[in-house]
Amino acid sequence: MNEEKPMQASLNVDLNKCETLACKCGNKTFTPVITLKKISALLSPTGREMIVELRQRICLKCGEKFVLEEKKNGKEINGQERSDSEVDP
Numbered sequence: 001m002n003e004e005k006p007m008q009a010s011l012n013v014d015l016n017k018c019e020t021l022a023c024k025c026g027n028k029t030f031t032p033v034i035t036l037k038k039i040s041a042l043l044s045p046t047g048r049e050m051i052v053e054l055r056q057r058i059c060l061k062c063g064e065k066f067v068l069e070e071k072k073n074g075k076e077i078n079g080q081e082r083s084d085s086e087v088d089p
């Protein structure tokens with residue numbers, strides 16, 4: 001019993017019953033990458049320069065960013081310009 005337990009293990013959900021998302025190339029393994037964005041003081045809500053992490057997933061096979069195809073509230077979710085609210089504590 002040496003199963004790999006990713007972060008999701010803390011969710012009380014049987015992930016075996018959940019759909020596995022795949023890249024458009026069909027590959028189902030991704031690697032997380034973090035892009036750093038600097039928000040200038042002019043744009044920052046706090047009035048100070050901020051660094052924001054954008055978490056993305058890169059397909060291990062084709063190297064494309066993973067794009068979630070579902071849409072929510074008519075707003076496109078592309079896995080780029082948002083933080084990973086479903087994974088973050």
Ligand SMILES: [Zn+2]
Binds near residue numbers: 061
């Ligand atoms: Zn791919």
